[in-house]
Amino acid sequence: MMEKQVSHLSTPTDDKYQGLHRGWKISHDLGSPIHALRKSLLLRLVPPGREGYRCLDIGCGTGEYIGPLIDMGYRVDGVDISPYAIAQAEKDLTAEKRPFFRGIVASLETFTPDQKFDLILCSEVLEHLEEPLALLQRMMRWIKEGGGFLITVPADPSLWSEEDVIAHHIRRYTEAQLKVLLADASLRPELFWCYGYPSLRLLLRMKKRFLGKRGITQIQVMGEKSPSQWIIRWLNRLVRGAAYLTDRHLLYHPKGIGFITLCRPQKLS
Numbered sequence: 715m716m717e718k719q720v721s722h723l724s725t726p727t728d729d730k731y732q733g734l735h736r737g738w739k740i741s742h743d744l745g746s747p748i749h750a751l752r753k754s755l756l757l758r759l760v761p762p763g764r765e766g767y768r769c770l771d772i773g774c775g776t777g778e779y780i781g782p783l784i785d786m787g788y789r790v791d792g793v794d795i796s797p798y799a800i801a802q803a804e805k806d807l808t809a810e811k812r813p814f815f816r817g818i819v820a821s822l823e824t825f826t827p828d829q830k831f832d833l834i835l836c837s838e839v840l841e842h843l844e845e846p847l848a849l850l851q852r853m854m855r856w857i858k859e860g861g862g863f864l865i866t867v868p869a870d871p872s873l874w875s876e877e878d879v880i881a882h883h884i885r886r887y888t889e890a891q892l893k894v895l896l897a898d899a900s901l902r903p904e905l906f907w908c909y910g911y912p913s914l915r916l917l918l919r920m921k922k923r924f925l926g927k928r929g930i931t932q933i934q935v936m937g938e939k940s941p942s943q944w945i946i947r948w949l950n951r952l953v954r955g956a957a958y959l960t961d962r963h964l965l966y967h968p969k970g971i972g973f974i975t976l977c978r979p980q981k982l983s
Contacts, residue, residue: 734881735799739776744943745950748914751957752866752972753778755909755965756837759864759976763787763832770831770856772822772849773839777803777815784814788833793818793825822849830858837866840895841883850899854979863901863977867892869908869970873915875922892973901977910971911964913956918971 742749756779763769763786771779774792776799783790784807792815794800800817807815818825822839834853840846853863868878868886878886885891889908896903910918964970 731794731796731882732798735776735794735796735802739802742776742778744946745954747917747950747953747957748910748971749778750954751909751914751961752837752974755907755962755974756835756864756866757782757786759905759974760786761833761862767832768829769833769835770827772834772836772853773842774803774817774835775799777806779835779837780815781807781811783835784811789814789816791816791818791827791831793820793822795819795821826852827856830856830861832858832861833864834861835864837864838868840865841867841885841887842881844884847895847898850895850901854899854901857979861978862904864974865896865977866972866974869910869972873918873922873971875918877921887973889968889973892975896975896977897980900980902980903975903977905974905976907965907974908967908970908972909965909974910957910961911967911969913953913961914971915969917953 760783763783765787767788769783769788769790771777771783771790771792774780774794775796777792780790780792780803792800792803794803794817797819800819804812804815804817822843834857836849836853840849843849857863868883869888871886871888874886887895889906893903893906961970
């Protein structure tokens, strides 16, 4: 049985996630180095789309991947529990791209798509779920033959902090835990990266030690014209530069902060 971290927060609702999505959106717009590196690495693994190819973005949030996926040739369905997130995802798309996106407000426990997909993206979702295997098993029924899954999760339980609690995380994964989970879901990793060493790991350690819960709560309440934004942007740029020089090349180091994997359904022998 998979060990989980202890969270003192109740089961997330759309209202709670709505506030979190607003904070995450501001963080991403300010150049979060963790989000920026994860996004750039994940998009490197997206198979080129063709006419008629469809992608399902599970827990799509405010849609950071939707525009690039459309640019790569996909029609995208995005599902999220937060009405704010779906509305923001649609708002951020250009008029030319909106016909290629369908936003769906739904709980992942009850969501059932009306078609199958060539690619399913599940980024930073499984760590929120009591029963991640149940979602993966359902997702297996939604993939076309020859299709693939792109999955990301936070790594290393020793990095657990107040930010994980506030984000409604239930666990941070070890490599062994994630690989067992994928095997139980009959998923075979074609590629398995551990990213974020050393720059982003140092960033998380410093935030855990010196900021605690203030790291995310300050971003959540920050207005668009906060005088501290330029400082955050400048610091983020420095860390992103360091991560560009080091972390994006050390993708198999065991001390990274997150996992990215490209998986295919395991073929029965």
